[in-house]
Amino acid sequence: MSNFEELNNEQKREILNFFKEKYKVITMDATFGELEEKGYxxxxxxxxxxxxxxxEKVxxxxxxxxxxxxxxxxxGKGAIGVECIVHYKDGEWQIKESKEIWIS
Structure with missing residues (x-):
């Protein structure tokens, strides 16, 4: 989330907690380089x-x-790029449209 300049630390924590709770996984705010340095x-x-x-773009x-x-x-053989339109309605973000734009 290094390019999320509009978000404060609390908002970033909310995003990480969303993925942690929904998918029951360890979450972290790190770049590819940082993950590489940590041995991931x-x-x-x-x-x-x-x-x-x-x-990448917002x-x-x-x-x-x-x-x-x-x-x-x-x-390298397990990556996908998407373009999404999300809309805030009734107190939550909802995906309005989503499409693959590349795959490897």
Whole structure:
């Protein structure tokens, strides 16, 4: 979440806790390089011990709508990029549209 300049630390913790509670996994705020330094990346198999979620582009639209591009990386042959439109309605964010934009 190093590029989430609009969020404070509490908001970042809320995002991490969401994934931790929903998927019952260990969550952390780290870049690929930081995960590599901590030993989570195996350069021989080119795989990550876990999943790296990234948000590359964010475009805040009018009417509580956000367009973003993101990706999920586990390995060079296990990654996917998506483009999503989410809308804030009835007190929660809901996916309005989502599509794959690349896959490896």
């Amino acid at each position: 990346y195996n350069p021989i198999t080119m795989t990550l011990d876990g999943v790296l979620l990234r948000i 475009d805040f639209k009018f009417n509580h709508t956000i367009l973003f591009e993101g990706s999920k990386f586990r390995s």
